[in-house]
Amino acid sequence: MTKTYKKKLIEVAIPLEAINEASAREKSIRHGHPSTLHLWWARRPLAACRAVLFAQLVDDPSSNPEEFPTHEAQEAERKRLFAIIEDLVKWENSTNEEVLEKARAEIRNSCGGELPPVYDPFSGGGSIPLEAQRLGLPAYGSDLNPVAVMIGKAMIEIPPQFKDEPAIHSGPKERQFYRNAEGLAEDVKYYGEWMRDEAWKRVSHLYPKVKLPKKFGGGEATVIAWIWARTVPSPNPALPDLQTPLVRNFHLLRKKDRTVWVDVVANDEKTDYHFEVRHNSGPVPGPNVGRTGAVCAVTGEAIPLAYVREKAQAGQMGQRLMAVVVETQSGRDYISPTPEMEKIALEAEKSWRPETLIPLRHRNFQTPLYGMTKFGDVFTKRQLCSINAFVDTLKGLDREIRNRPQSNFKSDELDKYISCVRLYLAFAISKALTRNCSLAIWETGMGRLAGALGRQALPMQWTFAETNPFAGAGGDIAGTALSVAEVLDSMTFLEAGRVFQHNASEKNSIVQNFVLSTDPPYYDNIEYADLSDFFYGWLRRSLKSDYPDVMGVISVPKQEELVASTTRFGGSEAAEAHFMSGMTEAMTTLAAQSSGEFPAAIFYAFKQSEIEEDGISSPGWSSFLEAVIASGFSVVGTWPVRTEAVNALKKGMNALANSVVLVCRKKRAEAETITRADFVRALKRELPPSIAELQAASIAPADMPQSAIGPGMGIFSRYNAVLEADDKPMTVKAALQLINAELDDYLGGIQGEFDADTRFAITWFEQNGMKAGEYGAADNLARARGISVESVRHAGIVESAAGKVRLIPREELDANWEPTEDDHLTIWECLQHLLRLHEEGGLSWETVRMMRMIGARAEAAKDLAYCLYDISANKRKDAKEATAYNAIIADWTELSREAAKIHDTRRDGQAAFDL
Incomplete structure (x- = not known):
């Protein structure tokens, strides 16, 4: 079968650094960002999704030789397309119609005016279909998980249905004209406040103001949060009524200028105690509970962990109020609790609670070890009462809206609109659950509440914070409704989208011949279904009547979920078999239904702990690649996407990017079978030029192993099979x-192209680092390269004295060195002087000037940086040195661009151009 498709930009080159920079910056964006609609795990950055979709659909210039006949013309066109992407990925341009329309026009041009549908069969948090919709494409998403489906509907499907419609609430309107989903957003905000007021009528007696001590000025104050300690009965048989507090942190606030803590004050008989808040730096007790057990805060007796678990599982774990956080005239403060405060919370009437079981014997769920076996168990009585009050209030939304009709909606349209508003308000409640459960904690460094599920787990919390959901602080449900409204307010779209519930392993009848862009589950990283049950019971209680098809099941489906769960499937082998068979089946189905005109893009997120042990051939990664290749896809490229800032490069060394985008094409039907020897020969023939191209594009050294996978797996996956000596097919892990x-071998091989003095320095660095070594060893090393130690010393690379030789560190190099005046110039010097300036000033004028002065030797200096990064990171384990080489290559393109502008390289020539 002859290839008939046009090669797309993503198969050749993308502006990776600009994408990574925008992706990292996006993590700090909160207000209005779609990720704040509702918690979902491991969302891909919108910037990366937007850029990948654009590059999937837009032709690479090499596909149009009539228009771009030369290499130079093609490079110029790529540079133009890169500029579009660099604008497109900026967060502030996500609603800029001028920037978006420029990108849409390029897509229309490459697609001949007929836009293909984009489909993400594992849509999760909805990033990919959302960005497809932003780019003007028909957008489709599906997921097995009902929580994910509802997130997708709320972001992609519902807002376009009410495009430019005015708000219908009966209060004063915020604006006269409405664009996109601004009217819907205003209604969500308005009815979020209404929901809060109605719920307050039901449970206000549980949240009374408290009396302030005289030292705080007296009067009353609103409670922001209550700080609780869990308790177990004392193991001392002589103290049957003593409930021992289990406290991980007695601090309430821990800042340089202020310390607040809790003291345990026992009675004289040491049969009981109470808590007192202290406002000083006096002897703060250490934690009295840990991994091995506890110590009684009253008697000092040891309490084994087995005893704590036994009592907890018998239903004998209780809670005692340690402190109360209040809002005073002078700001937030802390007061001691009273029995009355504790009594109000503990005697709250029982309400409905989720009965779904929390997974037992699971590494991410510790609460069943302590008697909290159901998701309803992680909420206090008062929390259950207030959450139910909010949910029950939503049942009256129909009546509230219909009693004050303010719109031109027909009856059936109004029914639909009310259901949609209820969905967003249900999300406000659901989103607030992480702060309204007994697994939320009080951050003593910041003096604020931190919600549960900060990572993909429900660990046990001995000391927890109960927020006041009506106080306007963290966990206030009207506040979360406002944040939901802000997401709707910031949306922009041209077309309606669709998200539906579907098992990706099965063919779908809704969308065909689609562009596949997806972010599938990652082996055993995150077990979405189990985590989603934390929210699902409450969402189902709110939305079952509005969305019966999606919210009909009792709990989130789990057996079909494509994760390698050892807990669910009884062991690692069975878990991997489930993942492999399911993912292979899903990818096979998707490959058959997707369009052959466009490459598929598949995100894969790495689990860092696994990578540290196994490198790029880790079990999850190799299993995933195995499934993709077995499905009929051939990998033609890999692009590492980093969502962390460069200065957070883990340990400065071989930390891999957060995810890799696999670029795939359908495999040729007539693909042949070859031997291992044939494969190795093909690698040696084809991989070096591809790596050279990646280096030319200034791929960071830390990302090079992942980037090289693309062309390497492109060779491996284009064949039907690669046979080992025993005629068994080679595994993906072996190929990796x-x-x-x-x-x-390539990075080692390019050393031969450097001057002899530089080659000496490389080997000496690999053996000794920056430490001194014996002169005799240096002499032998130099002679093997046809030079002498004196030659390397004359070059300014080493110093030699008293029978010792050492490399001269960058910080000791001559600050007045000029490459044009050096009569013994080496690549080593060029790079080290450039690094010295880059470490001092980054993209400063001095660094750019040095790049310009190095001139034609710059490319060799970059090759040397790759070599030295590899030695520093992988052989010498020198984090500081590795970070320096990685950082300068990350800036190499910008340095080269600015160096090209210089026409006066004198030290006083800064005024001759504008950096």
Whole structure:
């Protein structure tokens, strides 16, 4: 079968650094960002999704040789397309119609005016279909998980249905004209406040103001939060009524200028105690509970962890109020609790609660070990009462809206609109659950509440914070409704989208011949279904009548979920078999239904702990690749996407990017079978030029192993099979190891192209680092390269004295060095002087000037930086040195661009141009 498709930009080159920079910056965006609609795990950055979709659909210039006949013309066109992407990925341009329309026009041009549908069959948090919709494409998403489906509907499907419609609430309107979903957003905000007021009528007696001590000025104050300690009965048989507090942190506030803590004050008989808040730095007790057990805060007796678990599982774990956080005239403060405060909370009437079981014996769920076996158990009585009050209030939304009709909606349209408003308000409640449960904690450094599920787990919390959901602080449900409204307010779209519940392993009848862009589950990283049950019971209680097809099941489906759960499937082998078979089946189905005109883009997120042990051939990664290739896809490229800032590069060394985008094409039907030897020969022939191209694009050294996977797996996956010596097919893991070995050979091989003094310095650095070594060893090393130690010393690379030789550190190099005046110039010097200036000033004028002065030697200096990064990170384990090489290559393109502008390289020539 002859290839008939046009090669797309993503198959050749993308402006990776600009995408990574925008993706990292996006993590700090909160107000209005779609990720704040509702919690979902491991969302891909919108910037990365937007850029990948654009590059999937837009032709690479090499596909149009009539218009771009030369290499130079093609490079110029890529540069123009890169500029569009660089604008497109900026968060502030996500609603800029001028920038978006420029990108849409390029897509229309490459697609001949007929836009293909984009489909993400694992849509999760909805990032990919949302960005497809932003780019003007028909957007489709599906997921097995009902929580994900409702998130997708709320972001992609519902807002376009009410495009430019005015708000219908009966209060004063915020604006005269409404664009996109601004009217819907205003209604969500308005009815969020209404919901809060109605719920307050039901449970206000549970949230009374408290009397302030005289030292705080007296009067009354609103409670922001209550700080609780869990308790177990004392193991001392002589003290049957003593409930021992289990406290991980007695601090309430811990800042340089202020310390607030809780003291345990026992009675004289040491049969009981009470808590007192202290406002000083006096002897704060240490934690009295840990991994091995506890110590009684009253008697000092040891309490084994087994005893704590036994009592907890018998239903004998209680709670005592430690402190109360209040809002005073002078700001937030802390007061001691009273029995009356504790009594109000503990005697709240029982309400409905979720009965779904929390997974037992699971590494991410510790609460069943302590008697909290159902999701309803992680809420206090008062929390259950207030959450139910909010949910029950939503039942009256129909009546509230219909009693004050303010719109031109027909009856059936109004029914639909009310259901949609209720969905967003249900999300406000659901989103607030992480702060309105007994697994939320009080951050003593910031003096604020931190919600549960900060990571993908429900760990046990011995000391927890109960927020006041009516106080306007963290966990206030009207506040979360406002944040939901802000997401709707910031949306922009041209077309309606669709999100539906579907098992990706099965063919769908809704969308065909689609562009596949997806972010599937990652082996055993996150078990979405179990985590989603934390929210699902409450969402179902709110939305079952409005969305019976999606919210009909009792709990989130789990057996079909494509994760390698050892808990669910009884062991690692069975878990991997489930993942492999399910993912292979899903990818096979998707490959058959997707369009052959466009490459597929598949995100894969790495689990760092797994990567540290196994490198790029880790079990999850290799299993995932195995499934993709077995489905009929051939991998033609890999792009590492980093969502962390460069200065957070883990340990400065070999930390891999957060995710990799696999670029895939359908495999040729007539693909042949080859031997291992044939594969190795093909790697040696084809991989070096591809790595050279990646280097030319200034791919950071830390990302090079992942980037090299693309062309390497492109060779492996284009064949039907690669046979080992025993005629068994080669595994993906074995292929990955061969690809990595070839990358190492390449980086080692380019050393031969450097001058002899530089080659000496590389080997000496690998053996000794910056420490001194014996002169005899240095002499032998130099002679093997046809030079002498004196030659390397004359070059200014080493110093030699008293029978010792050492490399001269960058910080000791001559600050007045000029490459044009050096009569013994080496690549080593060029790079080290450039690094010295880059470490001092980054993209400063001095650094750019040095790049310009190095001139034609710059590319060799970059090759050397790759070599030295590899030695520093992988052989010497020198984090500081590795970070320096990685950082300068990350800036290499910008340095080269600015250096090209210089026409006066004198030290006083800064005024001759504008950086």
